Structures are given as structure tokens and as C-alpha cells.
Amino acid sequence: MSNKKPIETLQENASGFFDKINTKYASQIKCSEGCSKCCYTDISIFKVESERLLAWFNSQSAETKIELQTLWKGTVEKGACTFLYADRCSVYEARPVICRTQGAPLYLASENSLDYCPLNFEQGDPPKEDWLNLERLNTMLSLAAKTSGLDERIRLKKFKAELLAL
Numbered sequence: 001m002s003n004k005k006p007i008e009t010l011q012e013n014a015s016g017f018f019d020k021i022n023t024k025y026a027s028q029i030k031c032s033e034g035c036s037k038c039c040y041t042d043i044s045i046f047k048v049e050s051e052r053l054l055a056w057f058n059s060q061s062a063e064t065k066i067e068l069q070t071l072w073k074g075t076v077e078k079g080a081c082t083f084l085y086a087d088r089c090s091v092y093e094a095r096p097v098i099c100r101t102q103g104a105p106l107y108l109a110s111e112n113s114l115d116y117c118p119l120n121f122e123q124g125d126p127p128k129e130d131w132l133n134l135e136r137l138n139t140m141l142s143l144a145a146k147t148s149g150l151d152e153r154i155r156l157k158k159f160k161a162e163l164l165a166l
């Protein structure tokens with residue numbers, strides 16, 4: 001039995017961080033339902049997160065599962081994440097950690113650089129106390145994956161194919 005608690009906590013904390021920033025800088029954050037600019041990407045995730053996605057999928061009603069699988073058989077826009085349909089994340093409730101922090105101020109200590117969606121913070125960088133240290137987050141993510149024993153990586157595209165085969 002693998003230990004999923006660390007990844008659950010990390011996902012919750014990542015969402016909590018974003019919510020805190022979104023509330024604090026409400027007038028400067030443009031992230032909202034229907035904006036999917038940060039979802040034009042092809043990511044891979046640790047298996048511990050694909051297992052969380054699988055558990056979420058398995059918890060859906062039979063009807064919802066069929067609706068999701070029907071949706072996923074459709075093509076996505078060029079360059080878009082394999083789970084992005086009509087500008088919405090079709091796995092939003094169980095999305096990976098990396099997706100939960102998009103749009104927030106992400107600090108890369110090794111390059112001393114700060115990154116965030118160009119639509120946000122048009123008035124300039126928020127103060128340092130509101131930056132998320134991306135390398136620290138990635139270290140915690142790796143640790144959570146190792147602790148669970150599910151630390152191999154899988155591309156979301158491949159994972160979607162597995163969900164379609166269920």
C-alpha cells in the first residue's frame with residue numbers, strides 16, 4: 001500500500017497558495033474559468049499523481065465516466081494539454097501540482113528569476129513574501145513521489161490513453 005498522504009497534502013497546499021494569492025491580489029490576477037493560456041503544454045507527471053487522477057476518475061458515476069471518455073476521444077487544439085477541452089480542464093478537481101500554481105509568482109532561485117502569467121500583476125512584481133519557490137516545490141514533489149513508491153513519470157497523453165482503455 002503506497003503512502004499517498006504527502007502528495008495529497010502538497011496538492012492541497014499548492015491550491016491553498018494560489019487561492020491566497022488570488023484573494024490578496026484579486027484586482028491583479030486575471031486567472032478565471034475559461035482562461036486556459038497556461039494549458040498549452042504537454043506535461044509529464046509522477047505516477048503518484050496519475051494514481052490520484054485515476055482514483056478521481058474511478059470515483060465518478062458510470063454516466064460521468066462515459067461522458068469523460070467520450071470527451072477524451074475528441075481531439076484537442078494544437079499545442080493544448082490532452083485534457084483541455086473548450087478551454088476547460090476536464091480533470092480539474094484532480095489536476096497535478098504543477099497546474100495548481102500556474103499564474104502565481106514562481107521564483108527560480110538558481111536563476112534568480114521570477115515568472116508569472118503576463119496577464120497578471122500588470123502593476124509590477126508582488127513582494128517576495130508572496131513568491132513560490134519553484135525548486136523547493138519540485139523537491140517536495142519528488143519526495144512525495146518517492147515516499148509513495150510511485151516516482152516514475154508518465155506523459156499525460158499516455159495516461160489519457162490508459163483511461164480510455166478502461
Ligand code: SF4
Nearest residue numbers: 039081083084089099
Ligand atoms: S491537466 Fe488540466 S490544468 Fe493541467 S495543463 Fe492539462 S488542462 Fe491544464
